[in-house]
Amino acid sequence: GNLDVGKVSTIGVMLIHPIGVGIGRWYHHRLLHELQTRYQAGSNELVVVSPDLLGSSTACNPVMTSSSGEVLTKRKTPLLNITDWSDQLSDLMTTIEEQTTIDKWCVVTNGGCSPIALQIAADRMRRTDSNGTNGNGQSPVSNVVLSSVPRLSFFLSTSDPVKVRKSYRTLARGIVGKAFWWYSLRNDGAFILKFSERNLCAKPENLGPDWKRNCVDSARLFGGRSRYSTFSFLAGALQDGCADALATLVDSGVEIDLIRGGDPKVNRAKSWFWETPKQNQTATRSSTDDPKDQPETLRQFLQRNGKRARETTIGGRISVAHEDAAGYARALLAFIG
Template sequence: MQTVDLEKLPTQFYNWKNYRCAYEVYNQNNNDSISLLLIHPIGVGLSGNFWQRFCRQWYAAGHRNPIYNPDLLGCGESDMPRVAYHPIDWAKQLQYFLHNVVKKPVILVVQGALFPVAVELVQLEKKSNLIRGAIFSGPPAWRLISNNTPDWKHKVNWNIFDSPVGRGFFEYARSRKFIRNFSIRQLFAEVEKVDDEWLDMLTNSAKDAASRHAVFAFLAGFWRQDYKDAIAQISQPTLVVMGEEASSISKEGKKETPDERLADYLACLPKGRGLKMRGRNVLPYEETTEFVNAIAPFIREIA
């Protein structure tokens, strides 16, 4: 990958609900291009660091858009309270960030099953013009976000994870061996793409045991709700980018093909368009150059 000097400030911080939240910003003073607001996935060792490879390649390709890359609460350098995080919680954090830090229109770029967070954020921002469009990279299986899962089931799952049993599981899950095997089985299309940069990033970030709370909230399934009506109300242009080998961890999701998943999203999104590209489930990382090339025309068009 081509190297490029990034116009990035040191990690910045802001306070939200008495929590200290971190973010990175690139090319902040360029007012000629629409800004990108990145929403990282949740998982062992994941935070805004997921997007660093994408940011390098975005600027190496000659794009100059400002990029805002926040750490969601419970992740990265943000505070990590022992909280059962719901998508609306992270959406409200991002709404505050958008209004008090970014202060200008953005295009959302969201990875994977954090798709519901973006949907919630768009709902919160219905009366503003701060969200110009959205890019959904590898969104979750349609069945998972078009059917309600009983709330009691989420709470039971959370209580199991939020226990010594969960703590023991996290100790195992943050090992390099587990992360590598899981990445090969569930995330990447090609084994060789599970490289040292990926493994070092996740194992180093997972050293703080308090990061398990966000992971367990995600695993508990608080994001598994029926979002069909909310998706149908997204009035902004949207782009769904699906990997040709996209898969799902859940039993429900295993029954659908990438083409079927893409078709379901496009049938619900009022101004949606979609494309498939090489890769599986973490496209901005495993196929960074192709992902940049895939989304750049959409961003230029709606900016």
């Protein structure tokens, strides 16, 4: 919604939630509240958009209709490419631009969904000429804000599409996926809570009393159809390759800034379906190597290629927009002005 009126310019903020069992736009409810609270004195107007990603929560039904009953979109499944999600959000941004004036956009996301934000920004930049004019009348993306970013290889390497499809089929059609989904939701989501406390937050209390209930309720919508987007994510669909998007953005005026959690624990949830044992062993060893031998980070890569790549550390660990919404809001507002 609009956070203020009568300002100098209007900035659209697209919030992209993570993909996981039962995760949806509710993930950003705390952040939305903090933005509403903290931006009353801002110099610009903010229009904040927080949709359910295609295949997640309320958007897991591929047929969407208007109030008159007209079918608006019918998306294919499975979702196996970055563009399956970036196209959805870019279309939504265009729809919003038709309804209100947006001078520029900031696209915000977390962790493994970072490629979606980069793809949106790069696509809009490619359509913008040297005068800053977009031939489709679209407003440019001026800022990308990424939190809890994966290692640089995640962005520069490309997953094998054959392996991704094989992993997806194993999950979506076989007993492995059925068992995983059943186990995740059994005992009213006891596993979801245990997994989240162990892998996604600095302290269990950071999740709050509604985390488990929101996950379970969202995961059960439409007969549990959101499991297919989760399976796509686990199969490596978002490791579709970001090198082209990054190449476009490092040569542009788009700011790419980072927010990280201050909790020191390094282990995190990962998709094992597309990683070889050798890669997993390398990842384990790297956490104990001397700092000078650590592989280049995304921030270092961006700075080496001429970007400021500002970074702010806030509370929390992985799910920082939920864990420390106040800190996240302060960092985000500082980045976009």
